Amino acid sequence: MRPVRQPLGKDVVKAIRTLIFVVGLVFATGAVSAQTGRLEVDNAWARATPGKSAIGAAYVTIRSPTADKLVAASSPIAKKAEMHTMSMEGMVMKMRPVAGIDLPAGQAVTLQPGGLHIMLVDLAKPLKAGQTFPLTLTFEKAGSKTVNVAVEKIGAMGPAAAPQH
Amino acid sequence: MTLVAALLGAVVILGSGAFLALELRDNARGVAGTVLGSAIGGPFTLVDQDGKTVTNTALEGKWLLVYFGYTHCPDACPTALNNIALALQDLGAKRDEVRPVFITIDPARDTSRVMKDYVTAFDAPILALTGPPAAIAEAAKNYRVYYAKHPEAGGDYSMDHTSLIYVMDPKGRFTASFTGEDLPEQMAERLKKLLS
Numbered sequence: 001m002r003p004v005r006q007p008l009g010k011d012v013v014k015a016i017r018t019l020i021f022v023v024g025l026v027f028a029t030g031a032v033s034a035q036t037g038r039l040e041v042d043n044a045w046a047r048a049t050p051g052k053s054a055i056g057a058a059y060v061t062i063r064s065p066t067a068d069k070l071v072a073a074s075s076p077i078a079k080k081a082e083m084h085t086m087s088m089e090g091m092v093m094k095m096r097p098v099a100g101i102d103l104p105a106g107q108a109v110t111l112q113p114g115g116l117h118i119m120l121v122d123l124a125k126p127l128k129a130g131q132t133f134p135l136t137l138t139f140e141k142a143g144s145k146t147v148n149v150a151v152e153k154i155g156a157m158g159p160a161a162a163p164q165h
Numbered sequence: 166m167t168l169v170a171a172l173l174g175a176v177v178i179l180g181s182g183a184f185l186a187l188e189l190r191d192n193a194r195g196v197a198g199t200v201l202g203s204a205i206g207g208p209f210t211l212v213d214q215d216g217k218t219v220t221n222t223a224l225e226g227k228w229l230l231v232y233f234g235y236t237h238c239p240d241a242c243p244t245a246l247n248n249i250a251l252a253l254q255d256l257g258a259k260r261d262e263v264r265p266v267f268i269t270i271d272p273a274r275d276t277s278r279v280m281k282d283y284v285t286a287f288d289a290p291i292l293a294l295t296g297p298p299a300a301i302a303e304a305a306k307n308y309r310v311y312y313a314k315h316p317e318a319g320g321d322y323s324m325d326h327t328s329l330i331y332v333m334d335p336k337g338r339f340t341a342s343f344t345g346e347d348l349p350e351q352m353a354e355r356l357k358k359l360l361s
Contacts, residue, residue, distance in 0.1 A: 047243060050236070051282025057239035084323075086240050091344070092311050093241045093328035097318070114345060119239050121321070154286050155247020 037065035039103075039142040043110075044149040045159035046120070048129040056120035056127050058135055058149050059111040059159075062103055064142065070101040072138040075149075079122035081135070086114055095119075100140070113157055129153045195332065195340030195359060205331060205339035207307025211268065211294040214281035219294060221337055228263045228360065229333040233310045235271035235324050236283045241345060245330060248349045250289035255353030259360050265291045270312035270326050272301045332359065 039062065046058040056078065062070065073081035083098045101116060103109050111117050118135070120127075127133075129151055136146045152160055196202035206221075213219045230249050234242035246267060253260040267284060269275035272295050275283075280293035295301070305312055312326040330343040330352075340359060343352050 047239075048286070050243065050284070050286030052279070053236055053283060053286075055237050055239045084239075088328065088345070091327050091329055092325055093345075094315070094325045095238075095240070095323045096315070113240055113244055117240055153247075155243045155250070157244070 039064040039068060039139060039145070041137060041145055041147050043159045044135060044147040045156075046127055046133075046149050046151050047113075047156055048151055048154045049123060049127045050154055051126065053126065054121070054123050056123050057113075058118040058120060059113070060118070060135075060137070060147065060149075061108055061110040062101075062137075063106070063108040064103045064139070065106060066141065067105045068103045068142055069140040070103065070137055071099075071140050073118045073135060074138075075120060075133060075135045077124055077127075077133045078120035082119050082121065083116065084119045085116050103139075127151045195334075197334045197336075197338040197340040202339045205307075205309055205342075206333055206337060207304075209268075209294075209300065209304035209307065211296040211300055211304060212277055214277050214284065214293040216277050219292070224264065224266070224292075225337050226335050228335060228356070229331075229337075230263060230265045231268065231308065231331040231333060232266070232329075233268045233270050233305060233308065233312065233326060234328070235269050235326070236275050236279055237271065237323070241328050244345060245328065246284070246287045246289075246291065248343075248345075248347070248352065249291075249330065250287045251349035252352035252356065253289050255349060256356060256360070259357065262360055263356065265289050266294060267291050268294045268301070268304055270301060270305060270310065271324050272296060272298055332356070334359075 042061045042063075044058065044060045046056055049056045058081070070083065073083065075081050083101055084095050085098050087094050087096070098116070101109060101111075131151045132148045133151070134146050135149045136144055138144045150159060208221050210218060210220045232242075232245050232249065234245065236242070246265070249265045253263060253265065256263065267280070269280060275295050277293075277295055280295050284291040284293045308331060310327045312324055314322045315325055316322045328345055331339060332341040332343070334340045341355060343355075
């Protein structure tokens with residue numbers, strides 16, 4: 001007699017079903033947490049400003065789990081805050097305003113001297129090393145976030161506490 | 166045939182220029198006294214932060230670190246001036262032989278008063294020079310410094326400008342230059358060699 005194909009044992013079916021359920025659950029929660037994963041702003045720092053200079057620069061590191069864009073900045077310590085980028089063309093330094101700063105999903109974007117920065121225009125008072133001030137960043141998707149900016153010495157190349165690279 | 170010759174000629178000139186630049190880069194005398202060196206530097210008559218007239222000849226006798234910038238500059242200029250200050254600190258006793266000079270390419274906003282306030286924030290005896298637009302233009306031209314206004318919203322403007330630190334020897338001759346990439350320690354090393 002030809003062997004009859006046996007149906008899979010009930011236990012095996014149950015095991016496979018559970019496995020599929022568990023794997024599905026893991027993926028589902030993974031997807032959900034990526035959506036609700038929060039945009040983070042770290043290492044907010046600025047340089048002390050010279051004398052009566054009314055212009056300052058603030059720098060931050062931003063990481064967003066999903067693609068987003070920094071579209072505006074403001075602070076009570078300056079009349080306006082604008083995003084600018086520095087570029088060297090040959091030996092000529094140029095500074096240009098940018099309408100927004102793209103934040104690719106999962107990538108840290110660091111504003112630093114010689115590159116992107118938030119220019120603080122018309123400071124109410126010069127910035128002194130050691131002080132802190134609030135800076136509100138507005139993102140296209142993530143809304144507004146306010147961070148405390150630590151003022152470092154004039155000409156500093158990075159925040160004091162963060163690892164230098 | 167002439168195209169090939171021209172191309173070859175160009176390659177030779179560019180190649181030797183690059184070779185010369187690299188050769189002289191670590192030379193103890195830098196490019197001072199060479200044809201290459203004489204392209205940079207020249208006379209100027211400007212006004213310092215106390216309102217006194219200063220000419221290039223008055224500054225001879227010391228090494229100069231000359232930087233052209235402006236005070237409404239949030240990034241490159243504070244970096245350059247602070248790097249100069251740090252490099253000078255590294256020189257120890259020899260730092261008295263070097264004078265940092267900051268020349269504004271935005272004389273409309275950078276008056277002597279403004280310049281004085283600005284440079285006192287840096288830990289170095291920076292000579293801050295400004296002057297009538299024509300005098301600034303002459304100084305910039307002699308140093309081959311490009312500068313131009315870039316208007317921004319609300320009537321503000323930033324300045325595009327050549328961003329280099331020029332090292333001039335005590336005879337006022339261009340000797341070497343530093344960029345924003347050069348770290349203070351590297352600048353100090355090079356200066357120590359030149360000063361010895």
